[in-house]
Amino acid sequence: MKISKSMQDAISAQINAEFQSAYMYLGMAASLEEQNFPGMASWMKKQAEEEIAHGMKFFDFVFSRQGNISLPGLKQAKTGWKSPLEVFEAAYSHEQKVTRLINGLHDLAQKEKDHATRAFLQWYIQEQVEEEQHANDIVEKIKMIGKSVSGLLYLDKELGKRMAE
Ligand code: OFO
Numbered sequence: 001m002k003i004s005k006s007m008q009d010a011i012s013a014q015i016n017a018e019f020q021s022a023y024m025y026l027g028m029a030a031s032l033e034e035q036n037f038p039g040m041a042s043w044m045k046k047q048a049e050e051e052i053a054h055g056m057k058f059f060d061f062v063f064s065r066q067g068n069i070s071l072p073g074l075k076q077a078k079t080g081w082k083s084p085l086e087v088f089e090a091a092y093s094h095e096q097k098v099t100r101l102i103n104g105l106h107d108l109a110q111k112e113k114d115h116a117t118r119a120f121l122q123w124y125i126q127e128q129v130e131e132e133q134h135a136n137d138i139v140e141k142i143k144m145i146g147k148s149v150s151g152l153l154y155l156d157k158e159l160g161k162r163m164a165e
Pocket of ligand 1: 018021050051054095098124131
């Protein structure tokens with residue numbers, strides 16, 4: 001069944017949000033590179049790639065339902081983040097915001113009795129549990145490490161091992 005105009009527009013806005021997230025994570029990667037945390041920067045670059053993949057998945061879905069999308073511009077991404085803690089705390093709160101956006105799409109699909117979109121969104125709902133958990137775990141680790149340089153360098157090395165998911 002063809003996707004409704006309201007659902008298609010809501011997904012278009014979500015595609016924009018996914019690319020905006022990618023851009024935000026890239027700005028964070030730049031700050032971490034500047035602060036000489038190459039492993040954390042690499043983690044953030046992978047995160048940015050994931051967000052693009054999330055956007056693409058929405059893109060393909062809309063066209064598989066005979067819809068169309070609009071692509072408004074992206075806002076400038078923040079660079080100059082002050083510390084790994086500031087970066088990962090912001091990433092965690094950002095992912096909580098994304099969860100609310102995904103839930104909002106699900107609410108709309110439910111209201112419209114759009115079963116195909118509801119089923120499609122299950123993947124994102126599950127993904128958000130992981131996204132929040134990963135960011136929060138890192139925040140907690142950084143807090144435990146405190147001001148220990150060797151601890152931060154160890155975490156940097158660990159996060160650098162992240163593979164594309
Ligand atoms: Fe980080 O999440 Fe996309 O959807």
